[in-house]
Amino acid sequence: MSTALLRRRGVARVSGVLGVCALVSTGVVISSTAASAEEETVTGSLQTFAAEAFAPQADELPTGLVEAIQRDLGISAEEYLANAAAAKVAADVSAELVDAGVNVNATVIDGQDVTLYVEAEADVAAAEAVGAKVEIGEPEQHDYSDYDFEPKIDHKGGYGFFTQASPDGSGYRCSVGFSGYTPDGADRYLTAGHCGLDGETYEQLAGPVSHLPLDAPIGPPQDPPPPLNVGDEIGDLTDGSFHFGPDFDNYDAGLVDITNPDYTGVPQVAGWGGGEGAPDENSVTVYGTIDAVQGAEACKSGSTSGWTCGTIQTPEQSVTFGTGETVTGFIFDACMLGGDSGGSIVVGNYALGVNSGSDFGPDCNTGSFGIGFAVSGGQYNALDVLGDQWELNVAVNAPAVSTPEDGGETGQSVTFEGTVEGGTADHRVSVSVDGGDAVEGDVAADGSFSVPLEGDLEPGEHSYAVQAFYGNHSQSEVTEGSWTVTEAPPVEELAVDSPSEGQTTGNARPEFSGTGQPGATVALTVGDAEFGSAEVGEDGSWAIAPESDLPVGVRFDAVVTQTFEEDTQKVTVAGLGIEAADVTITAPEDGSSVAGDTNFEGTSFGGATVGLLLEQAAADAAGDDAQPRLGLRAEGDDDVEEWAGEFEIDDAGNWTFDPAEDLPEGEYTITAQATLEGGDPELADSEAVATFTVANGGGDDDGDDDLPDTGSSGTTWMIVGGVALLLAGGAAVAVRARRNAGSTTA
Known part of the structure; x- marks a missing residue:
């Protein structure tokens, strides 16, 4: 696997072209359509870190x-290390x-306070969900057009090296960026692209590459310059890897192969003791890469000026x-001088980039800004262009295993x-059990x-070996241990004691209860909907009160599921039902005397x-024959005279009817019937x-006591459905029997 796959996308891209005298912004192509952030789940969130927790790590930093x-x-x-962790x-x-x-x-980060600048309002919620302050738009950017940037030409990151340019022994001095590997695992380090090219022709230098043994950073240029002590030959420039100049706009990266067996690349950046000592006194261990984040604190190492931040x-x-x-890279305000080019730039223990150029010169008191070429992240970075030839050498700590506990x-x-x-x-980590x-x-x-293991292990003593990796070639020592596997007791069988199969009730939220495995989770579902869950108690009992009404008026199957570790059990209670409320007539009251303009009401x-x-x-x-009957009739039913008037019914089933004509005096019987389309008649x-x-109602002018003329001659009397209001929310389950059949409580 190429470590190009390990790179991260850039999150802030501000493009422009800086010349000696002017800045011309070329802009950035950014989608104007806000995304819903539902394409992929975001699992991470921002974190803050206490500075005191990094005291042991700070003690290991170079003086x-x-x-x-x-x-x-x-x-x-x-504080620097805590802020670096937050920036990562x-x-x-x-x-x-x-x-x-x-x-x-x-x-943008300020200390450990993070602000995310997003494109549109639709992006705000997702950005706030990770714990960031959120602004819509772009952060204010500084104009660097007045700064004169120049490339700083001149095994362990930060070391100085010399590249011979011609047979007469002349050449260039630069600094090592980060140790790494070839695809086959041989030592190869990253540096700036301009360190391996002729400054006029952009042809690759002849080489070889030699180590510069230094007792301290060389310091600003001197006149006359001191003699350069060139040490052992350590390797050669990697053919075709140097990206810089007109043919490689925006890039400044190259690779050097270490072929001298006396030199071995290590995942560290050289320290400079006291800022003046030899680069081996203390070193910064590299644990991975980090993308450039505005406001993050970064420090660079180079053979000329040592550490600057x-x-x-x-x-x-x-x-x-x-x-x-x-060159396209990140701008930061650390001093960078000639000969620092290619050197390491870190945020805490993470590789950020290599020194490319700056407006500093001839010393750190003259100038303001430097530019670094990123290892990862952004539109242009070393892993994008060289990831198939180079992999970062990373220090990987041995895993600390908490489960299973050793012994x-x-x-x-x-x-x-x-x-x-x-x-x-x-x-990533790998786990091997019993040498498998x-x-x-x-x-x-x-x-x-x-890391879950597949299947169950046999009871008895087992050994394990756990190792951590980064890329193809960086790996930790192996953590070994042993533990005993005990046979798990059988899981108690799930049982539902109440309700029983086929039971009905008028309670829309009947309690379900039973027994099962102590500590297990039981859940109640009907169809695809979950109505509640509970934990089985130490005595093996459980009870679930539904969190919402079960559907009314139809038969349904309820499923109770028990989950305990890897064991899942289900019990289905079939044919349950919730009884619907009986229809009532609340006005006129039974046995009452009313006027002819009475309204009818009920539930x-x-x-x-x-x-x-x-x-x-x-x-x-x-x-004599009884008078004609009037009814509210269903569409297409012509057997009953139509009773004209206004009928209304609400979501709860409360109904009213206002007849179009007053009733004449006389004695009447009103019958109301309720049904549920698709329901179980016994339940609904x-x-x-x-x-x-009607004691003093209106009636016809001729004094006849007939019902109001409806224009229909039908005389067959029957009860028919008139108005239907479907339940919102879909399917039903019901548990009700007709009252004359008796009922039980589920």
Whole structure:
């Protein structure tokens, strides 16, 4: 796997061209359509770190770097490392947001306070969800057109090296960026592209490359310059790897092969003891890469000026050197002098870039800004152009395994958990049990890992070997241990005691109860909807009260699922039902006397279809035919005279009917019937009857006591459905029997 796959996307791209006298902005292409951030789940979130937690790590920093941090940044080494950790997380989370479709224009950090600049309002919620302050638009950027940037031409990062340019022995001095590997695992380091090219023809220099043994940083140029002590030949320029100049606009990166067996690349950046001593007294260990984040504190190492520190002003800018070449990189305000080119730029323990150029000269008291070419991130970086030829050499700490505990016990189902100090999302771990095949897992951004093993292990003692990796060639020592696997007791069988199959109730939220495995989780579902869950108690009992009403009026199957470790059990209780409320007639009251303009009212249940039938008593006691019946009829039913008027029913089933004509005096019977379309009649159907007398109602002008003329001659009397209101929310489950059939409580 090429470490090009390990690179991160840039999160702030400000393009322009810087000349000696003018800045011409070329702009940036950014999508004007805000994304919903639902294309990919964002799992990371911003973090803050306490400075005191980094005291042990700060004690390992080179004295010269600590002095540079205090001198140039005005903060302690502990604060610098804590802020670097926050910047690393900010860069990774911002890249994850971009991968998820959020339009992030820039990431800006001040100490550990992170602000994300996004493209549109639709991007704000996703950016706020990771814990950032959010602004819409672009951050204000400084105009660097007045600064005169020049390339700083002149095994362990930060070392000085000399490249012979011609047979007469003349050549150029530069600094090593970061140790790394060829695809085959041989030592190869990264430096600036202009360090391996002729300054006029841009042809690759002849070489070889030699080490510069130094007792201290060389310091600013002197007149006359002191003699250069060229040491052992260490290797050769890698053919075709030097990207700089007219044919490689925006790039400044190249590779050097270490062929001398006496030299071995290590994942460190050379320290300069006291800022003046030899570069081997202390070193900075490299744990991975970091993208440029505006406001992050960065420090550079180089063979001329040693350690200097500054703050990233712009994450990505195109700069045109006074000699005509264009490089795109990050701008930061750390001193960089001739001969520092190619040297290491770090944020904490993470590789940020290599020294490219600056406006400093001839010393650190003259000038303001430098430009670094990124290792990863942004539109142009070393891994993008050289990732198939070079992989960063990273120090990988041995995993600390917390589960299973060395010498401890577990059940037969095992998940290995622990941390890799300094590990990031670019790391991975492998777990081997009893010398068997390794199982790999990812490391999270905070260095934690969780690797489940497939299947159950046999009871008894087992050994493990866990190792961490970065890329193809950087790996940790192996963490070994042993533990005992005990046979897991059988999981208690899930049982549902109540309700029983086919049971009905008028309670829309009946309690479900039973027994199961202590500590397990049980959940109640009907169809695709979950209605509640509970944990099985120590005594093995459980109970679930539904969190919302179960569907009414139809039969349904309820499923209870028990989950315990790797075991899942299901029990189905079939044919349950919730009884719908009976239809009622609340006005006129049964046995009451009312006026002829009376309105009819009553109740039923949500989703009910309600039908009404009005019957007038016989005209006299001599056995004359009864008067015609009136009803609210369903469409297409012509057997009942239509009862004209306005009928209304609400979501809860409360209904009203206002007849179009007053009723004449007489005795009447009103019948109401409720049904549910598609429902179970035993659960949903009901009827109510009330009798009443119209004592002083209107009637016809001729005094006849007939019902109002409806224009229909039908005389068949029946109850029919008239108005249907469907339940919102879909399918139903019901548990109700007709009242004359009796009912039970579920």
